[in-house]
Amino acid sequence: MGNMESTASEKSRNILVVYYSRTGSTRKVADYITKQLGADMEMIIDMKKRSGVFGFVIGGMDALMRKETKISEIKKDPSKYELVIVGSPLWAGNIPPAIRAYLNKYKADIKSVAFFATSGGLSQGKIFEEARSLIGKELISFMGICTKELNDDSVFEAKLSSFIESIAQKK
Numbered sequence: 001m002g003n004m005e006s007t008a009s010e011k012s013r014n015i016l017v018v019y020y021s022r023t024g025s026t027r028k029v030a031d032y033i034t035k036q037l038g039a040d041m042e043m044i045i046d047m048k049k050r051s052g053v054f055g056f057v058i059g060g061m062d063a064l065m066r067k068e069t070k071i072s073e074i075k076k077d078p079s080k081y082e083l084v085i086v087g088s089p090l091w092a093g094n095i096p097p098a099i100r101a102y103l104n105k106y107k108a109d110i111k112s113v114a115f116f117a118t119s120g121g122l123s124q125g126k127i128f129e130e131a132r133s134l135i136g137k138e139l140i141s142f143m144g145i146c147t148k149e150l151n152d153d154s155v156f157e158a159k160l161s162s163f164i165e166s167i168a169q170k171k
């Protein structure tokens with residue numbers, strides 16, 4: 001048993017979950033994946049104020065215009081990991097400025113990448129295609145989950161399990 005445990009943590013030590021979350025939905029998914037895989041985690045902080053109605057509107061416009069933003073200093077070096085799993089909310093059908101800034105800065109350090117997106121509506125649109133072209137690498141796996149699914153425990157667990165399984169298979 002002790003042996004099995006050490007093997008499992010050995011295997012997953014090389015995964016980093018990087019996410020940005022304005023209101024906690026993407027964090028919920030990131031937390032779950034991090035725990036399940038025994039991964040390390042990095043939370044990206046947007047230095048620009050994104051709260052309130054004004055923050056929402058400007059945020060949407062910035063995302064739409066593919067703008068970057070200033071992000072806080074990172075704590076984990078992505079080049080140290082075999083796989084980076086990026087978690088992002090969908091903003092105006094696109095990648096929010098904080099995730100864009102992170103990826104532009106560190107894409108060359110990312111060996112292998114998987115991507116998940118949370119959204120208010122049912123569809124995550126073209127965010128995965130956008131992520132793939134921004135990073136310049138195929139996503140080994142991707143998953144989108146909407147608010148309704150996030151709040152339904154059985155759907156949440158089913159979606160997350162299949163995403164985690166597909167990552168484990170391809171890693």
Ligand SMILES: Cc1cc2nc3c(=O)[nH]c(=O)nc-3n(C[C@H](O)[C@H](O)[C@H](O)COP(=O)(O)O)c2cc1C
Pocket residue numbers: 020021022023024025026027055056057059060089090091092093094118119120121122123147
């Ligand atoms: C600026 C902004 C733009 C958004 N645009 C979309 C959108 O185009 N389509 C969609 O389905 N949800 C959209 N949403 C909703 C978020 O994608 C959804 O609530 C997400 O799960 C929030 O994640 P978070 O709680 O981690 O910040 C938008 C939210 C914000 C703040």
